[in-house]
Amino acid sequence: MKKYTQLFLNRRLLKIAFIALILVLYVGFAFVALEQNSGPVDYETFMQIGRAFIEKQPIYGENSFYPMPYVGIFSLFSRLPFITSYFVWVFLPVFIALLISNFSPLILIFAPLFSHFAGGQTAIFGMLGLWGYRKNQHSLWGGIWLSILLLKPQLAIAPLAWAGWSWVKEFRACKKVPKQMIVFLIAAMLIYLPWFIYNSSWLGEWISNPRSLRLRAMAGLVPRLLMYFDLPSITFYAILMIITIIICFWVYRKKAFNLDMVVLLSFILLPIVHDYDLIQIIPLLDNSKRRKIAVISSIPLWFTIFLAYRNDHAWITAALISPFIFWFIWRENNSKMVEIFPPND
Numbered sequence: 001m002k003k004y005t006q007l008f009l010n011r012r013l014l015k016i017a018f019i020a021l022i023l024v025l026y027v028g029f030a031f032v033a034l035e036q037n038s039g040p041v042d043y044e045t046f047m048q049i050g051r052a053f054i055e056k057q058p059i060y061g062e063n064s065f066y067p068m069p070y071v072g073i074f075s076l077f078s079r080l081p082f083i084t085s086y087f088v089w090v091f092l093p094v095f096i097a098l099l100i101s102n103f104s105p106l107i108l109i110f111a112p113l114f115s116h117f118a119g120g121q122t123a124i125f126g127m128l129g130l131w132g133y134r135k136n137q138h139s140l141w142g143g144i145w146l147s148i149l150l151l152k153p154q155l156a157i158a159p160l161a162w163a164g165w166s167w168v169k170e171f172r173a174c175k176k177v178p179k180q181m182i183v184f185l186i187a188a189m190l191i192y193l194p195w196f197i198y199n200s201s202w203l204g205e206w207i208s209n210p211r212s213l214r215l216r217a218m219a220g221l222v223p224r225l226l227m228y229f230d231l232p233s234i235t236f237y238a239i240l241m242i243i244t245i246i247i248c249f250w251v252y253r254k255k256a257f258n259l260d261m262v263v264l265l266s267f268i269l270l271p272i273v274h275d276y277d278l279i280q281i282i283p284l285l286d287n288s289k290r291r292k293i294a295v296i297s298s299i300p301l302w303f304t305i306f307l308a309y310r311n312d313h314a315w316i317t318a319a320l321i322s323p324f325i326f327w328f329i330w331r332e333n334n335s336k337m338v339e340i341f342p343p344n345d
Contacts, residue, residue, distance in 0.1 A: 018105035019098070026108070026117060030090060039086045043120025047085070050078030059202070060209040068195040068202045070122065070151050090117050093124040097282050100131050106291040111298035112278035112318065115305060121276040126155030131283035133159055134259060137166070143183030150188055154273055155280050158266035162259045213271050216312040219278055221319040222247075223271035244269045260284045260329055267322035275301070275318035281325065290328065297324035 033039050039047075045063050052059055053075045059068075066074070077085045094108070094117055101107040108114075116123060125148050132145030146163055149156035167178045195202060218224045222243055226236055247269065251257055263284065267273055285291045300317035308314035 015103065015105060019103065019108065022105055022108040026091070026094060026114070029118060030087065033086060034083060037082065039082075039090075040118060040120040043086065043089060046074045046120070046122065047078040050074030050076070054078065060205045064209065065206075065211040066122070067151070067153065067192075067206055068199065069191050072195070073151075086120070090120050093117065093121075093127065093279065096124065096128055097279060100127070100283055101285060101291065104288070104291055106288070106295050107282060107285070109298075110282070110285075110291070110294050111301035111305065112275060112321065113282070115301065115318070116276040116279050118305070119276055122152060123155060123277045123279050125149065125151040126277060126280040127282055129156070130159055130263065130280055133163070134283050137163075137259065140180055140183045143180040143185075144187045146184045147187035147191055150191060152277075154270070155277060157270065158263045159259065162262045211272075214312075216315055217274035217276075218271060218315075219267055219273045219275050219318050219322070220270050221316075221323055222269050224316060224319045240269070240271065256330060256333060258333070261326065261333075264322050264326040264329070268326065275315055278318065278321060281322065284325070284329070289332070290325070293328045294321070294325055297321045 038044060046066075049059060049064050049066070049071055050073075053071050059071055077089055080088075094113065097107050097110075097113050098104075115121075129145050129148035129151075132148065133142050136142040136145060142163070146156070146159060149159055163180070163184070167181045170176075170178045213223070213227065215224065215227050218227065223236075223240055226240060231239070248265065251261060251265065263280065267278065267281065281294065285294050298321055300320065301315075304311070304314045304317045
């Protein structure tokens with residue numbers, strides 16, 4: 001017994017040492033920002049939006065694409081001292097990713113997490129909400145976790161599509177409105193309703209200021225490839241819709257639909273999810289094999305981050321991650337997985 005206890009403690013200490021070693025890269029990057037007394041461009045943009053809100057200036061202009069509840073969060077962070085605001089903003093998603101992954105060091109070398117950290121990005125609620133809903137799909141708590149996703153609505157599309165399909169099936173079976181759906185609607189109103197009371201016109205202002213499709217950040221492989229053909233907008237969306245229907249129908253016929261696959265499909269097919277949004281995939285990486293595959297699939301993105309950061313075309317490496325993980329989980333779900341790695345966790 002003592003031998004196994006010692007082995008457990010040694011493995012635990014080794015894990016902590018690996019985490020600390022990898023975090024040196026993150027902390028080093030953060031201290032560069034402190035030396036310059038300025039965070040990444042996107043972080044600074046979010047703080048400017050927050051200050052504009054506090055000063056009652058127009059919110060929705062250039063590079064301002066977030067719904068009002070998130071603007072409220074920006075305003076809170078913009079009032080903090082820079083060192084506190086910046087460190088909490090960039091390190092909180094890293095800590096939550098570690099927590100979700102049971103403090104696996106591998107998650108720190110999943111390149112989208114570092115990309116999110118380096119840019120001071122905003123997909124934390126997409127990751128956190130999906131993690132909570134995935135664990136509570138059949139309970140009332142699932143409705144609350146789903147509502148958290150609405151803080152960044154494009155990351156709510158896939159989970160809500162899956163939840164909606166589940167609610168329809170439950171209604172057809174029980175002839176009652178699903179309680180989880182009611183909880184979700186109440187929670188969503190609690191998040192959004194106060195902002196309509198504060199400014200009844202914000203929704204129109206937000207919708208009238210959509211973000212254009214940009215090759216640099218686009219994580220969806222299919223729309224990204226279509227962008228290279230320079231198609232008229234209507235043709236682009238028509239082809240994308242046809243491809244989406246064909247792929248979804250094929251996956252459905254193969255009986256491979258589940259929440260994980262729907263989320264991964266959204267990162268392959270949607271043109272409005274970005275490279276840093278890929279941290280939403282982290283809750284899906286719930287065993288060591290999945291995490292190893294995710295890290296391997298993100299190796300090309302590390303080269304892009306450090307060697308070709310300003311090359312828009314090079315960021316296709318981010319768009320290759322979801323298809324690779326999709327393939328792996330497909331094989332895993334169908335019990336045809338080749339043993340690439342030894343069965344340890």
